[in-house]
Ligand SMILES: Nc1nc(=O)c(N)c(NC[C@H](O)[C@H](O)[C@H](O)COP(=O)(O)O)[nH]1
């Protein structure tokens with residue numbers, strides 16, 4: 001049976017497409033689920049929450065909204081989401097995000113890798129693994145730090161390949177030269193503009 005990763009990444013792309021295009025961030029989609037141990041096809045997955053960039057008021061990120069939406073259902077503020085995330089034996093929490101969780105934000109707001117790491121505070125199991133469809137491009141913060149921060153927090157991560165161009169095209173739709181930015185991010189630096 002096929003792995004469920006690509007289907008979840010596609011779901012996150014659909015979420016990202018709901019994000020209002022801005023020149024100052026990326027349009028990203030995120031999904032939180034509970035997965036039964038030893039269930040590689042995800043046949044027993046339980047979706048817990050979703051989020052997309054600027055879904056909620058303010059300068060909010062997809063992962064931040066995903067947590068905030070879950071916290072709201074459980075009547076706690078987003079920064080206390082760890083206290084209401086399930087920690088059942090035999091199941092693990094997994095996130096899918098179109099883009100690598102940010103390790104730094106030009107706004108100075110708490111980066112998503114830190115928010116994800118904080119779910120493990122107080123010895124809670126928290127988020128076990130993060131799957132993402134593309135590394136963060138260097139547009140805003142240069143070399144991305146998100147994966148290193150997740151590893152330091154003991155959280156596994158994995159790049160699910162195959163949808164990079166689609167994810168990046170959605171992510172940069174509000175930027176000044178989206179096509180060029182996608183080409184650069186894909187390592188197609190310096191390619192001549194496609195002659196139309
Ligand atoms: N993983 C991720 N999810 C998002 O929802 C989002 N918008 C970004 N974007 C990362 C980028 O590095 C920051 O958007 C800029 O650094 C500007 O920072 P603010 O967004 O203004 O805090 N990254």
Ligand SMILES: [Zn+2]
Pocket residue numbers: 061062063101102111112113
């Ligand atoms: Zn972020």
